Amino acid sequence: MDWFPLLLSAQVATLATAINLLLGIAVGWLLARRSFPIRDLVGALVTIPLVLPPTVLGYYLLVALGRTSPIGQALEALGVPLVFTWRGAVVAAAVSSLPLMIQSCRAAFEGVDPELEQVARTLGRSEWEVFWTITLPLAWRGILAGMILSFARALGDFGATLMVAGNIPGRTQTLAIAVYDAVQANDPTRAGILVALLSIFGILTLVAAQQLGRRLAA
Amino acid sequence: MLELEIAHNWPGFQLQLHLTIGAELIVLFGRSGAGKSLTLRAVAGLFHPASGRIILNGRVLLDTRSGINVPPQARRVGYVPQGYALFPHLTVFENVAYGLRSSSKEVHHRVMEWLDRVGLADLAGRRPHQLSGGQQQRVALARALAIQPDVLLLDEPLSALDAPTRSELQALIRTLQRQLNIPVLFVTHQLAEAVLLADRIAVLEGGRLLQVGLPKDVLHRPARPEVAHLVGVRNLLRGQVRGISPEGLRVWIGEREIRAHWDPAAPPPPAGADLLVCIRAERIALVRPDRLPPPERENLMEGEIIRESDYGLSQVLLFRVYGPRLTPERDYDLEIEIPPYVYERLGLDRIRRWTIAIRPESVHGIPCG
Incomplete structure (x- = not known):
């Protein structure tokens, strides 16, 4: 049994979740606490990966980050090409799971009573201090739930990852792609093990997310 | 500051x-x-x-x-x-x-x-x-x-x-x-x-x-x-200024003259000016016939209790005056609020005809255009 896909998937999903944590907190906070003219547009744009077919999403990323694009050429020059590398898989997983993270963060921030922040300001604390000492600690459970969902989604991404990173065994073949590969290669045992792994993990993360959500509500 | x-x-x-x-x-x-x-x-x-x-x-x-x-x-x-x-x-x-x-x-x-x-x-x-x-x-x-x-x-x-x-x-x-x-x-x-x-x-x-x-x-x-309205004045009556005297303001309400308080520092309102007259329900006394104050000191009016409401901690009496009415548009003229023990002591459930006394200081006029 080749464990590479499992390790790669864990690495990709972890990094994607770390990136999404930062993006999700920043964008989620903006959407929850600031009103600006294009807020609805931004809200729609960060949700679109959820409704687009993953291949379409992957195609966009491929075009945006590929060798012919300015971004792709810049990355190439820096020696960190994304397309058809495991880094591309991280980007694909991050983008496809970002909506879950942003939505969770937004809901978590919206759940913090703005009056608490206002009182904290009258007590002399700066915006930054208020965020770190009041907003973030009170939103933390919701953000954590978002991280779990986002991690699970990143771990399971297939379409976008396949488009951006390809299916290179030992280099970019993640767990989800390895399942497809095993079925194509007519190896039901391997496919079965991989599917079981993904399913068990998916169920566990959703149970954890529900428990967090319930404690959040209480 | x-x-x-x-x-x-x-x-x-x-x-x-x-x-x-x-x-x-x-x-x-x-x-x-x-x-x-x-x-x-x-x-x-x-x-x-x-x-x-x-x-x-x-x-x-x-x-x-x-x-x-x-x-x-x-x-x-x-x-x-x-x-x-x-x-x-x-x-x-x-x-x-x-x-x-x-x-x-x-x-x-x-x-x-x-x-x-x-x-x-x-x-x-x-x-x-x-x-x-x-x-x-x-x-x-x-x-x-x-x-x-x-x-x-x-x-x-x-x-x-x-x-x-x-x-x-x-x-x-x-x-x-x-x-x-x-x-x-x-x-x-x-x-x-x-x-x-x-x-x-x-x-x-x-x-x-x-x-x-x-x-x-x-x-x-x-x-x-x-x-x-906000401070709960229940008797608000329309009246007109008749004149001002050392005892206070003389106000015409309906067909009656009532003496009211006027701040001596404030410019007196012209005769004929419209006033909204405020009398707090808690500031009207029911007096026994043998204890009537001199009429030059207080506003005295005879009349009867026509209805009442029991609020537990106080009784609100609806009082209609005899003779010229203060508010002919409804069947009573004044609301009077008294504590339950006064209600019981005076036997108000049996005796309905009373003289009421209102001190001029308790009658307040608001000039209105």
Whole structure:
């Protein structure tokens, strides 16, 4: 049994979740606490990966980050090409799971009573201090739930990852792609093990997310 | 000293008020939606009026003309919103310490001193959800006062509390104001609380100040009909000025002359001017025939009780006068409120014909156009 896909998937999903944590907190906070003219547009744009077919999403990323694009050429020059590398898989997983993270963060921030922040300001604390000492600690459970969902989604991404990173065994073949590969290669045992792994993990993360959500509500 | 002059327009609502407050407890009194909370939020810097000035102890906190707008962080105001807004993830101690920045030893000393002052020294380690409503309000007070603010803003601080807790906290707030000697703005829509606590009451309605004055003046000498309604004056009668004499104002109501109070310092109204005459239901006495006061001292009227309502703690009698009526458009002329024991002592359930006496000081006229 080749464990590479499992390790790669864990690495990709972890990094994607770390990136999404930062993006999700920043964008989620903006959407929850600031009103600006294009807020609805931004809200729609960060949700679109959820409704687009993953291949379409992957195609966009491929075009945006590929060798012919300015971004792709810049990355190439820096020696960190994304397309058809495991880094591309991280980007694909991050983008496809970002909506879950942003939505969770937004809901978590919206759940913090703005009056608490206002009182904290009258007590002399700066915006930054208020965020770190009041907003973030009170939103933390919701953000954590978002991280779990986002991690699970990143771990399971297939379409976008396949488009951006390809299916290179030992280099970019993640767990989800390895399942497809095993079925194509007519190896039901391997496919079965991989599917079981993904399913068990998916169920566990959703149970954890529900428990967090319930404690959040209480 | 706090000087406040703010104006802001919304569609259908206009906030516009001017108020100067010394080291006193001012109650902002009015219905919900009158602009009381907005006024507090403007002082705290949480709401920015379109135009105005706010000056606290000579410090300009807001001046829209010169573009000054001090952020809430630098205003030194103690703000306690409705519902207290305690930080749920912090202990009582941490809540009170939140606004303090100095060495940890000094912070500890100051927090414990404040918790002691509000009577919570032994609950320092609790979380807000483990406290009763009254205890939560004490924490909110300590937290707001620990930063040594120049003004204290309390938004309906006691409205969610039961009666005994409420009176304890009323006493605490009164004591703290006297000790600290800073302006306190206290928002309430409860008349009894306003009268009990206030040095002065500022009556708000529809975003405007209707009257600012001593509690007894607001209660007994409302400046405008709206104030009379808000402070529960139940007898509001239309009348005309007949003239002014050393005993006071002579007012014509219906076909009767009633003597009313008039502030000697105020310019007397011209004869024939329209007045809205206020007589508090609590200020009308039923007198026995053998104890009638001399008619030149009090307004005396004969009549009968036609209906009554039992409110438990008081009886409200609907009284119709004999002879010329005060309000011919309805079947009674005056509402009279008396305590139940007076009702029983006078045997009002049997004896319905009475003479009522109203002192001229209890009759107040509001000039109306």
